Amino acid sequence: MKRDPLNLNQKGSEFPLVLGRDVSGVVMECGLDVKYFKEGDEVWAAIPPWKQGSLAEFVCLSANEVSLKPKSLSHSAAAALPYVAATAxxxxxxxxxxxxxxxxxxxxxxxxxxxxxxxxxxxxxxxxxxxxxxxxxxxxxxxxxxxxxxxxxxxxxxxxxxxxxxxxxxxxxxxxxxxxxxxxxxxxxxxxxxxxxxxxxxxxxxxxxxxxxxxxxxxxxxxxxxxxxxxxxxxxxxxxGFFIPNGAALDDISEMVDAGKIRAVVEAEFPFSQVPQAFQKVEEGHARGKTVVQVTGGGGDHAGR
Ligand SMILES: NC(=O)c1ccc[n+]([C@@H]2O[C@H](COP(=O)([O-])OP(=O)(O)OC[C@H]3O[C@@H](n4cnc5c(N)ncnc54)[C@H](OP(=O)(O)O)[C@@H]3O)[C@@H](O)[C@H]2O)c1
Structure with missing residues (x-):
């Protein structure tokens, strides 16, 4: 309830809660006012806390939170970057x-x-x-x-x-x-x-x-x-310092990635069937980069953390 500053009074509306703050995938549909993206674009994003849920086939985002994914990265590698990049x-x-x-x-x-x-x-x-x-x-x-x-x-x-x-x-x-x-x-x-x-x-x-x-x-x-x-x-x-969703910053970072100046540091990758193991790994600490979860079915791969 407290995650969404615009809906503080809606009790229990978040459950069941779908986790996941990073995403790299394919645009399935755009709102009428969205001009910069089109269906089929490969995009990446870091999701604000109140919209989280990239451990699912579909996620709904505002255009200003999304950016075109670096061409040089797979969806799995790309999904390791947006949240930490936007926070840094x-x-x-x-x-x-x-x-x-x-x-x-x-x-x-x-x-x-x-x-x-x-x-x-x-x-x-x-x-x-x-x-x-x-x-x-x-x-x-x-x-x-x-x-x-x-x-x-x-x-x-x-x-x-x-x-x-x-x-x-x-x-x-x-x-x-x-x-x-x-x-x-x-x-x-x-x-x-x-x-x-x-x-x-x-x-x-x-x-x-x-x-x-x-x-x-x-x-x-x-x-x-x-x-x-x-x-x-x-x-x-x-x-x-706080995470702020920032599609424009991801545009700059995407260029740095495609120029070979930044790479994704993926420590472990899990299929969707092993989400509990992925979270267990993250909870154990001592991270060396990021842990990624592959979600198939929606049109891309999505990271859990
Ligand atoms: N304010 C926000 O909006 C926001 C957003 C994102 C993250 N955060 C916070 O920022 C912190 C970092 O995030 P993260 O995603 O990078 O975490 P992370 O992936 O879990 O990495 C933490 C790293 O710090 C190392 N470490 C632990 N104790 C240390 C010490 N005393 N000196 C030096 N290194 C140490 C850990 O490895 P070893 O234990 O093996 O040394 C690990 O590699 C977390 O506390 C997270 O909750 C805040």
């Missing part, structure tokens, strides 16, 4: 102001580089010429270096904040890990230079679950504003 884009481009033009002179730290968001963010920032430092565990070092990471710090080898503290300070930090990271990470930024820390691990959902929509959102607003103010006094910017 929202955090790094919309929130931190990074662009193709200004990334070359930036030092960026990605905390948690081996998962879905991290493996995409490394590649996008390297395609834009940024200097990228990544934290991950030892066994993921080869993967993240292969994606372009300039410097890798093994967080399992000892206190990661000490190892990072010996490095030149950063312009941007993307935090995919959360927990106690924000107690030390902001000290790694260049103060009084516009440097930004953005975390994707926020208490937003927990607050609305615990306190309800209105009180939860108010609590969330108070928490983020007080933290932002506290860190602003120390000369650095503190932000929360």
């Amino acid at each position: 884009w929202s955090a790094l481009v919309n929130t931190c102001g990074l662009t193709l033009e200004n990334s070359a002179e930036k030092r960026i730290l990605i905390l948690g580089g081996s998962g879905g968001v991290g493996t995409f963010a490394i590649q996008m920032l390297k395609a834009w010429g940024g200097h990228v430092t990544v934290t991950c565990s030892k066994d993921a070092e080869r993967l993240v270096r292969g994606l372009g990471a300039d410097h890798v710090v093994d967080y399992s080898a000892g206190p990661v904040e000490l190892a990072l503290g010996t490095l030149e300070k950063f312009d941007v930090i993307l935090d995919n890990v959360g927990g106690d990271t924000e107690s030390w990470a902001l000290g790694l930024l260049k103060p009084w230079s516009g440097a930004k820390y953005v975390t994707l691990v926020t208490p937003f959902l927990q607050n609305t679950d615990l306190l309800g929509v209105a009180d939860g959102m108010m609590q969330t607003g108070i928490t983020v504003a007080s933290k932002a103010l506290k860190h602003l006094c120390k000369g650095v910017h503190y932000r929360w």
